[in-house]
Amino acid sequence: MRGVAQNIDPADLVAPTLEALADQRDLLVVVATGTAGADELPFPIPSNARVAGFLPYDKLLPRVDGAVTNGGWGGTLAMLAHDIPSSSREATSTNPRSRPASRGAEQPST
Numbered sequence: 003m004r005g006v007a008q009n010i011d012p013a014d015l016v017a018p019t020l021e022a023l024a025d026q027r028d029l030l031v032v033v034a035t036g037t038a039g040a041d042e043l044p045f046p047i048p049s050n051a052r053v054a055g056f057l058p059y060d061k062l063l064p065r066v067d068g069a070v071t072n073g074g075w076g077g078t079l080a081m082l083a084h085d086i087p088s089s090s091r092e093a094t095s096t097n098p099r100s101r102p103a104s105r106g107a108e109q110p111s112t
Contacts, residue, residue, distance in 0.1 A: 012043050019070045024048035032057065032066075059084075 016033055023031050031051040033043065040055040047053060063084045071077040073090035081088040 013045070015070070015072055016043060017045055020048055020051050024050065026050060032062070034062075 012035070020031060020033070023029060027050060029050055031048070033047070033051060033053045034057045035041070035043070035053065035055050038056040041053055043053055059080045063080060063086060066084070066086050069077070069081050069086055069088040071081065071088055071090050078088070078090065
């Protein structure tokens with residue numbers, strides 16, 4: 003999971019995602035805040051989660067099975083280039099029309 007700190011409030015996307023995945027003990031959830039040195043969130047994280055300010059995609063993505071992103075162009079294109087299923091849940095300043103997606107295909111709203 004990655005979110006650019008300037009574009010989202012972590013309570014909007016990161017917190018609900020961490021809460022939803024907290025009981026998945028066989029899953030390691032990685033949060034990148036998007037800002038080098040910003041290695042903490044303003045709320046507790048579950049034991050299966052790790053937070054880092056910046057994670058280079060070339061090191062991280064070969065190990066990723068799925069992603070929840072803020073819908074920014076950089077993350078969306080990186081996930082598509084690595085054939086990683088992803089879901090974009092929040093509109094951002096770089097992509098104000100962001101909607102739920104999987105490999106770039108729009109999903110119907112529920």
